[in-house]
Amino acid sequence: MATVKLTERAKQLVRDSKIAFQHERSLLIVGYEQPTLDNSRGPEGENVWRTVRSGDWYVYLSDSDKFEGPELELTDCVGLDVRLKMDRHALALRGTLLVDAIDGKLVAGGYEP
Secondary structure: OEEEEEOHHHHHHHHHHHHHHHHOOOEEEEEEEEEEEEEEEEOOOOHHHEEOOOOEEEEEEEOOOOOOOEEEEEEOOOOOOEEEEEEEEHOOOOEEEEEEEOOEEEEEEEOOO
C-alpha cells in the first residue's frame, strides 16, 4: 500500500476546508481513474486503438462514507483529524504518493517508488 504525504499547502487547504464546511468527520479520498480507450477498424481491417482520456490520480476531501475501501490513518497529518480512503489502485501501489494544493484544489503531485 502506498504512503500518502501532504505538502504544507495541502495540509493548510485541508484545515481551511474543515473550518469552512464544518465536517463532522473528514476523509481524504485518493484514487486512480483509468484511461478511456476507443477501438476502431483501420482501412485494412486492423484494430486501431485511440486514447480518449488519459488516466489520472484524483484527490479530494469528503465527509461521505459512500466511497468504498478501508479507512486508514493518515500518519502525515498529525492534528488534522483526517482519515484516508484509497481505491484499489492506490492500495496496490508501493511507495509515496505526494498530495499538493494548487489553485485551491488538492492534486496528486507526484509519486516516489
